[in-house]
Amino acid sequence: MxxxxxxxxxxxxxxxxxxxxxxxxxxxxxxxxxxxxxxxxxxxxxxxxxxxxxxxxxxxxxxxxxxxxxxxxxxxxxxxxxxxxxxxxxxxxxxxxxxxxxxxxxxxxxxxxxxxxxxxxxxxxxxxxxxxxxxxxxxxxxxxxxxxxxxxxxxxxxxxxxxxxxxxxxxxxxxxxxxxxxLDSDEMEFQTNHADSADSGLYHFWQTEKNLDVNLIFVNNGPDLAYPDQTLTALSVALNRWKENYSQGPVRININFSSTTLDSVEYSSIYDLSTSFIFPGTLGGLFTTTSYVGKPNALNVFIVKEELQYGGVLGVSGGIPGPATLLGTRQSGVAVFIETHRLTSNTGQPLTHDELLLLGETMSHEAGHFLGLWHVVEAFGDTGEVGSRDPLRDTPVCGIWNDLNQDGFLSVLECSGFGPYDSGGRNMMFWSGMVGFAQGQITAEQGWILRLNPLVY
Ligand SMILES: [Zn+2]
Incomplete structure (x- = not known):
C-alpha cells in the first residue's frame, strides 16, 4: 500500500x-x-x-x-x-x-x-x-x-x-x-472487459461529476516545517496534477481541498511505516493520536517531512481501503513524505516543478489506495495469482518476463509497452514512480471503484 x-x-x-x-x-x-x-x-x-x-x-x-x-x-x-x-x-x-x-x-x-x-x-x-x-x-x-x-x-x-x-x-x-x-444509471449498467492493450479502459466518460473533499495536514515540529510554504497555492502544481488525474472521463471526481497544521514532536519524522504499532514515530501512532485535526467526511492527507525506515517511500495509505469517515483508528489517513520527492532541490527549499508533479502523482496514488484501489501489478510482476495484481479486469498488467535487468522488480520503463501484459507503468496505481514520469492513467473500472467510495458524493 x-x-x-x-x-x-x-x-x-x-x-x-x-x-x-x-x-x-x-x-x-x-x-x-x-x-x-x-x-x-x-x-x-x-x-x-x-x-x-x-x-x-x-x-x-x-x-x-x-x-x-x-x-x-x-x-x-x-x-x-x-x-x-x-x-x-x-x-x-x-x-x-x-x-x-x-x-x-x-x-x-x-x-x-x-x-x-x-x-x-x-x-x-x-x-x-x-x-x-x-x-x-x-x-x-x-x-x-x-x-x-x-x-x-x-x-x-x-x-x-x-x-x-x-x-x-x-x-x-x-x-x-x-x-x-x-448508483447512477450508467454506473449500474457499466460493463468491463479484459484489457486488450495498454489503453484499455481509458476512454470512458461518466455522465455525472462527483466530489471528494481532501483535508491536507502539514505535520510540523515547531519551526521545523514539513514544507516551507504551507498554502494551497504553494502546492498548486501538485494539487492540480491530482485534480487533473481525477477529472478524467473514466473518473470524473472533482476534488475540494482544505488545509490545516499539526504541531508534533513525535510525528514530524516517521520511523515505522506499519499501522500495527501505535508508538511515537509510527504511522499507526500518527493516525491514532491526531484525530482532532482530521475531518470525518474528507480524505485526510498528512504531509510529513520524511520517513526514516526505508528512505525511499513516497507515500503510504493506512489501508486498501482506508476506513471512510473513521478518525483516530490505526488506519485513518494517508501520509506523503516531502523529502523523498527531491531530485535537485535541497531540504528546506520548495520542491521544483517536476518534483511537485511527482508529489501530485503520489497523492493521487495514495488516495487511490485509501479509496480502494490496489497496485495494477505488484513489484514482482503478475504471476496469475490473485495477490499479484489488482482485482480489476480492464487494467493492464506487467508479467515478470518484462524484468529485463533481472533484478526481480518491474520498473516503470520495463512496464511501458503497448499490450495488456507489458504495460501499466503509466497507470496511477503502478507500484513505483520517478521524477519526470507521468502516471496519470486511470481506467473506467478503477474510476467505478473510486466513485462508489463512501467519501465520494
Ligand atoms: Zn502503492
Missing part, C-alpha cells in the same frame, strides 16, 4: 497462503439476526452519504490457518444493493499490539460451504486492525477465491455474510461502513 521511488527496492510482504477448506462451518450460528442501524446523514448531495454500525464480536469457535489456530466470530449479514453499493469493513482489536486478523466473506448465508476469500487476504494479514470491502471490482469473480459473482446493482441484497477471524480473542469490534449513495 505504499508508493516507492524508482531506485528503492522494497521489502516484499510475506504472503499468507490460506486454506479455507479446513473450516468447520457448521459450528457457526447462521441464524443470527443482525440489524444494520443507519445513522446516515442525507442532507442533499453536497456531503457524503454514509451509514456506519459498530458491533462487538464474540469468538464462537476455532479453526486452523496455515497450521496456526484462529478464532472465528458468528456470521454477520451484509447488505449490498444499488442503494447501498459499497460496504467497507473495519475490524479492530483495542489493545496495544493486537494479533493477526482477517475477514472471510460468504456468498450465501444459508450454504455453509460457500465461503470465499476476498482480494485483501492475499496480501497478508492485518495486525491489530484490518480493512476489507465489497465489491473490489465490477466483476467480483475476478477478486475472489474461489471465484464468485456478487452484484451490487439489484434492488435487494443477495444473502451475503461475513465472519471475522483472529489470533487473539480479546477486545474485538467490527465496523460496517456503507455508502448510501444510489
Amino acid at each position: 505504499m508508493r516507492i521511488i524508482q531506485y528503492f527496492l522494497p521489502i516484499l510482504l510475506f504472503l499468507f497462503s490460506l486454506n479455507c477448506n479446513n473450516k468447520k462451518s457448521e459450528e457457526k450460528n447462521e441464524d443470527l439476526v443482525f440489524h444494520l442501524l443507519l445513522d446516515a446523514y442525507m442532507n442533499g448531495s453536497n456531503v457524503p452519504c454514509v451509514s456506519t454500525q459498530t458491533v462487538p464480536l464474540e469468538p464462537i469457535g476455532t479453526w486452523t490457518v496455515g497450521g496456526n489456530p484462529f478464532f472465528y466470530s458468528e456470521t454477520l449479514p451484509i447488505s449490498l444493493h444499488r442503494s447501498l453499493p459499497m460496504v467497507q469493513l473495519f475490524f479492530e482489536q483495542n489493545n496495544t499490539f493486537g494479533g493477526a486478523l482477517f475477514p472471510v466473506f460468504y456468498e450465501n448465508r444459508s450454504i455453509s460451504s460457500s465461503g470465499f476469500l476476498n482480494r485483501d487476504v492475499f496480501s497478508g494479514l492485518g495486525q491489530g486492525s484490518s480493512t476489507s470491502m465489497f465489491p473490489y471490482g465490477k466483476d467480483t469473480a475476478y477478486a475472489t477465491d474461489p471465484a464468485v459473482s456478487i452484484l451490487n446493482t439489484d434492488s435487494i441484497s443477495s444473502p451475503l455474510g461475513v465472519e471475522f477471524n483472529l489470533e487473539i480473542p480479546v477486545s474485538l469490534s467490527a465496523t460496517f461502513i456503507s455508502s448510501c449513495k444510489t
Whole structure:
C-alpha cells in the first residue's frame, strides 16, 4: 500500500497462503439476526452519504490457518444493493499490539460451504486492525477465491455474510461502513472487459461529476516545517496534477481541498511505516493520536517531512481501503513524505516543478489506495495469482518476463509497452514512480471503484 521511488527496492510482504477448506462451518450460528442501524446523514448531495454500525464480536469457535489456530466470530449479514453499493469493513482489536486478523466473506448465508476469500487476504494479514470491502471490482469473480459473482446493482441484497477471524480473542469490534449513495444509471449498467492493450479502459466518460473533499495536514515540529510554504497555492502544481488525474472521463471526481497544521514532536519524522504499532514515530501512532485535526467526511492527507525506515517511500495509505469517515483508528489517513520527492532541490527549499508533479502523482496514488484501489501489478510482476495484481479486469498488467535487468522488480520503463501484459507503468496505481514520469492513467473500472467510495458524493 505504499508508493516507492524508482531506485528503492522494497521489502516484499510475506504472503499468507490460506486454506479455507479446513473450516468447520457448521459450528457457526447462521441464524443470527443482525440489524444494520443507519445513522446516515442525507442532507442533499453536497456531503457524503454514509451509514456506519459498530458491533462487538464474540469468538464462537476455532479453526486452523496455515497450521496456526484462529478464532472465528458468528456470521454477520451484509447488505449490498444499488442503494447501498459499497460496504467497507473495519475490524479492530483495542489493545496495544493486537494479533493477526482477517475477514472471510460468504456468498450465501444459508450454504455453509460457500465461503470465499476476498482480494485483501492475499496480501497478508492485518495486525491489530484490518480493512476489507465489497465489491473490489465490477466483476467480483475476478477478486475472489474461489471465484464468485456478487452484484451490487439489484434492488435487494443477495444473502451475503461475513465472519471475522483472529489470533487473539480479546477486545474485538467490527465496523460496517456503507455508502448510501444510489448508483447512477450508467454506473449500474457499466460493463468491463479484459484489457486488450495498454489503453484499455481509458476512454470512458461518466455522465455525472462527483466530489471528494481532501483535508491536507502539514505535520510540523515547531519551526521545523514539513514544507516551507504551507498554502494551497504553494502546492498548486501538485494539487492540480491530482485534480487533473481525477477529472478524467473514466473518473470524473472533482476534488475540494482544505488545509490545516499539526504541531508534533513525535510525528514530524516517521520511523515505522506499519499501522500495527501505535508508538511515537509510527504511522499507526500518527493516525491514532491526531484525530482532532482530521475531518470525518474528507480524505485526510498528512504531509510529513520524511520517513526514516526505508528512505525511499513516497507515500503510504493506512489501508486498501482506508476506513471512510473513521478518525483516530490505526488506519485513518494517508501520509506523503516531502523529502523523498527531491531530485535537485535541497531540504528546506520548495520542491521544483517536476518534483511537485511527482508529489501530485503520489497523492493521487495514495488516495487511490485509501479509496480502494490496489497496485495494477505488484513489484514482482503478475504471476496469475490473485495477490499479484489488482482485482480489476480492464487494467493492464506487467508479467515478470518484462524484468529485463533481472533484478526481480518491474520498473516503470520495463512496464511501458503497448499490450495488456507489458504495460501499466503509466497507470496511477503502478507500484513505483520517478521524477519526470507521468502516471496519470486511470481506467473506467478503477474510476467505478473510486466513485462508489463512501467519501465520494
Ligand atoms: Zn502503492
